[in-house]
Amino acid sequence: MPAITGEKYLERIDNLHSNVWVDGKPVQEKISEHAAFKGVMKSQAKLFDMQYDPSLIDIMTYTSPLSKERVGMSYLQPKTKEDLVKRRTMTQQWALSSNGMMGRSPDYMNTVIMALASSAPYLEDKDNCFPERLVAFYEYARENDLSLTHSFVNPQVNRAQFYLEDMDEEPIAAKVINKTEEGIIVRGARLLATRGGITDEIIVFSAGGIQDKANGFAFSIPSNQKGLKFICRESFVGGDSTFNYPLSSRYEEMDSIVIFDDVLVPWERVFYYDNLLVSNTFATKSSFLPFSIHQAISRQIVKTEFVLGLVQAIIDSINIGEYLHVQEKTSEIIIALETLKALVIKAEVEAKLDEWGIMRPDLKTLQVASTIFPKVYARFSEIIQQISGSGIMTIPTEKTFQSELREDLEHYLQSKADDGNSRVKLFRLAWELTMSAFGTREVQYERYFFGDPVKLSSQLYHTYKREPYVERVRDFLSEE
Numbered sequence: 001m002p003a004i005t006g007e008k009y010l011e012r013i014d015n016l017h018s019n020v021w022v023d024g025k026p027v028q029e030k031i032s033e034h035a036a037f038k039g040v041m042k043s044q045a046k047l048f049d050m051q052y053d054p055s056l057i058d059i060m061t062y063t064s065p066l067s068k069e070r071v072g073m074s075y076l077q078p079k080t081k082e083d084l085v086k087r088r089t090m091t092q093q094w095a096l097s098s099n100g101m102m103g104r105s106p107d108y109m110n111t112v113i114m115a116l117a118s119s120a121p122y123l124e125d126k127d128n129c130f131p132e133r134l135v136a137f138y139e140y141a142r143e144n145d146l147s148l149t150h151s152f153v154n155p156q157v158n159r160a161q162f163y164l165e166d167m168d169e170e171p172i173a174a175k176v177i178n179k180t181e182e183g184i185i186v187r188g189a190r191l192l193a194t195r196g197g198i199t200d201e202i203i204v205f206s207a208g209g210i211q212d213k214a215n216g217f218a219f220s221i222p223s224n225q226k227g228l229k230f231i232c233r234e235s236f237v238g239g240d241s242t243f244n245y246p247l248s249s250r251y252e253e254m255d256s257i258v259i260f261d262d263v264l265v266p267w268e269r270v271f272y273y274d275n276l277l278v279s280n281t282f283a284t285k286s287s288f289l290p291f292s293i294h295q296a297i298s299r300q301i302v303k304t305e306f307v308l309g310l311v312q313a314i315i316d317s318i319n320i321g322e323y324l325h326v327q328e329k330t331s332e333i334i335i336a337l338e339t340l341k342a343l344v345i346k347a348e349v350e351a352k353l354d355e356w357g358i359m360r361p362d363l364k365t366l367q368v369a370s371t372i373f374p375k376v377y378a379r380f381s382e383i384i385q386q387i388s389g390s391g392i393m394t395i396p397t398e399k400t401f402q403s404e405l406r407e408d409l410e411h412y413l414q415s416k417a418d419d420g421n422s423r424v425k426l427f428r429l430a431w432e433l434t435m436s437a438f439g440t441r442e443v444q445y446e447r448y449f450f451g452d453p454v455k456l457s458s459q460l461y462h463t464y465k466r467e468p469y470v471e472r473v474r475d476f477l478s479e480e
């Protein structure tokens, strides 16, 4: 089956009946009707429907080399720089639909599986590695337009450098406890699957830092695999009203702990296991980093545009544009936006074919962008609060507007540019984006989106070629 519609997505996920727990209770109804998930699933369904919009079909899809059917553009294995532009355009088209609020729209993981499969030759002739299965899974995901969640991180029990779990105790971090004719058996937990339970499958992948080879593996299994359980945090959906909760009613993605109670991973879905070197190197040797950061920054650009639009709408509403500090703060957002746009284009211009014929965007440029965004995004939140003043708290609810108080609200809450209702709608958006549970999660999400920002900077330090500049200094000093 080629690219799917929204209806197909909802039907498929509902039919899985995955073991998902919210607030101490298993989800028993259709998950697409559960209060915690219905908004985001509806928003995601709209994304799939865009693949069938005749005006977008060439942006959203391409012809599969295998089935010759139209499949999602985020699965495209880029061979040219033009392909990279196609990938970015597609991601930004989807991101526009949620103004970048859905960090884990399906194109993120489609990109990851495309990148891993494109680097499958790295796994060839290595112990317990199965590159052909990884490629087969990529093709299966592409031809069926799967949605995927992922878990790359072990539970946060003890992050000391040389911490190893006691082998004799019940495992905490998921590990292979057995092998059978059918596959490997996994027991333990992994973090932190955003959208866990509302995707077709979950990919579990060791992204490095593995000390015990039993904890190192890569596989994908259906979200309803026997023994698999998703334990969600509390929902940050404020309610159904898009007036009150314009963002969480539509885009709350949910995060979940994933528990493996002796889960069988069939051999055809095991990409590697029991290989410490591969578990610690595949993430960096493969094109996982350049492609997934390229997707993430492309989305974050759209989100930054939305933040800029919101800030300017607040400025216009209460007429504060003449103040220099307001101009300076707005310029901070403009500078961040133009910097991110420039870096993505630079990464595409400096892309190179890798040893397996895939056009990789320039990693160091993207690493720079990925260390900038967590910092500026937290600052955006602060700027919105600073320019909003009490407006961000003068936000009566939709029901208050529907009551006999409406006339008071319309009169006293009007602003230079807006009537009372429109002004409160605007400031409720500012509040939800920066001060609600949804909004503060967004800051933490963007901060940790691509892993620990401290480690990202350290990676950049270790991989950036600085020798030529040192040489230049040495040469200068040696001149008479």
Ligand SMILES: Cc1cc2nc3c(=O)[nH]c(=O)nc-3n(C[C@H](O)[C@H](O)[C@H](O)COP(=O)(O)OP(=O)(O)OC[C@H]3O[C@@H](n4cnc5c(N)ncnc54)[C@H](O)[C@@H]3O)c2cc1C
Residues within 6 Å of the ligand: 150, 151, 152, 153, 155, 156, 159, 161, 191, 192, 193, 194, 195, 255, 441, 444, 445, 448, 449, 450, 451, 452, 454, 455
């Ligand atoms: C909202 C949200 C959604 C997420 N969604 C997903 C998801 O869908 N899938 C997924 O796989 N992951 C997801 N993550 C997890 C994300 O990948 C991790 O948060 C990130 O990799 C950091 O790991 P950690 O949270 O375990 O932090 P830790 O590694 O425990 O870090 C905690 C603190 O200790 C410091 N620290 C720890 N170890 C070191 C070290 N060796 N050197 C220096 N400092 C160190 C860190 O700098 C940090 O300040 C999500 C996280 C958040 C917040």
